[in-house]
Amino acid sequence: MPEHEMRVVVIGESLVEIISDPRQPEEIQVHPGGSPLNVAVGAARLGLHTSLVTHFADDRHGLLLGEHLRSNFVHVINGGTAPTSTARATLGPDGAADYTFAITWEINGAALPALAAVEGSAHVHTGSIATVLPPGDQATLALVQAAREHATVSYDPNCRPGISPDAAVARHQAELFVAASDVVKASDEDLCWLYPDRTPDETLEAWLALGPAVVAVTRGAAGPVIQSRDGRVELVAEPSAVADTVGAGDSFMAALLSGLSQLGALGTTGRRTRMESLTREELHALAAYANRAAAITCSRQGANPPRKDELGPLP
Template sequence: MASLELPAPDRSGNIITTVGESLVDRIRSQESGPALSDHVGGSPLNVAVGCARLGVQTRLVTHFGNDDHGHLIAQHLKDNGVEVLTGGTAPTSTATATVDPDGSATYEFSLDWDLANGTLAASAAIETSSHLHTGSIATMLMPGARTVHTLLRDAREKATISYDPNCRPTIIQDVGFARRQAERFIGISDVVKASDEDLQWLYPDVSADMAMQHLLELGPALVILTRGALGPVALTRQSRIELPAYTIVVADTVGAGDSFMAALIAALDQLDLLGSSKRDDLMRLDRERLLPILRYATKASGITCSRVGANPPRLDEIGTATCPASVPQLQIRRAENHNAAHASS
């Protein structure tokens, strides 16, 4: 297959700052016995790495400790070109998963989310950011969630905001509290991405379409619902778009939603739709401009599902939203046998 010369995206000096948790997933399986394998994780961290791999200048405002797990996170972020600002004094958060023979997992969490002494540095970083993203535990777990909301609310004058609730019912079990928290962040956001599982948990008594419409009425310009094998749905004040998922051979779905979110942000950046001065353009986003954004994010999610772990694509694998590269056939392809499945988490 002929190689494709990729144009360098015109970033116009934009800086993307992601605010949220970093943690280490510790995985124990029956085969490994007492041994644990450690993997860097956390939804906001995954989004930051995904953005950086797509050529976006990216910062992460987070917390991890000065310990072995924290050093693992710091090296991972350095290797992926993400600038890091940390606050808090607690040890690095961990999630220990025990995987049963049938593939199901039980989790034990050791979590702390508090930016504490990093607030001033975070505020200074946000001052020079064109776009801010947050989500998941960082917007639910106190006291850090309160700090994150204040930082993002105060940044709206200069930056656009995106949010992914990425709900964790095993951690935040009070759905009423979670709904109130999510709606606080949705109310200050320009772009919201949620999964069908998120909306089913937050709004169990209404359809997904009704829940999306409710979210849109809270203020965002764009609401996107990811539905796995059914593909994503995007809703604006001008249009509603459904896009089929890519048919792929799935390795696993770890990090697929975060890859979707990162590529969504990168596509908006490539199309010069980020920053407070572009808020009106986002509000007027029509079907023609939205389709390549949605396709780009769906493709990124599919690539991630086609390989093991939270391993989002790089720019030379996926291209740009306006001129996509040919994706290698070993990574994403039409189904040829019974092992194929769909993805767009």
């Protein structure tokens, strides 16, 4: 399936990020955000035909989100009625963000169109708050499980202890989604919080044993690791003048999906087998491609993933 025809459905939260930087206290930035929304926008900018199953209201913040998604050619399936969620991010000296949330996650208002979108998709992605926060977490899992029969699946836990502070509960939820996925991406911070008694490499091996074909771990300035059952690649982070790290992991995820699509490893019949047979050279190309997407995002403020003409094709 040509990349521009690849139908990807992302399931998860949309919110407005209100960002303050102690280095510039007079400036308050307001950006569309939420990890799944960022992945949907990133995937659409890289040429994938993308829909987002999400929730936001017809309020001031919701109008901002709707316009952002429309302008990036993301089709929206909106399933909620509660006020639009917000995240207040305070940047540290290194540009990393610390979040506090006011968030609701429920998509019951779009159960039928969401299922129809998933059934018509070649790939489904989910993660973050949508996979742990009731009542919508169970609907998210049901949609992912429905997708498994005909589509490839990806997952990024993107843990938010401020939303789901019980690590044992979050760990249980994460393992349900890992087992239902073909591609999993997490940060080393996610893995250390979920599994404080083992190393990220040990968790990577344990997650591969649950069923995914590919697991990637981002490690900030140390760079990413990407591993399959037959190979492992480590790269250092690309040099970049860091404005902030908001959305960098989501850009990595979106580029990983685009790269897998370019390799013919996303989608229906036979694609799962193709993903399971990726060579070490292909894993290296995927890691480099996603690594560069994250570096571009870090070089500018907010979650602003690269477009196809900026990132170019998979090396």
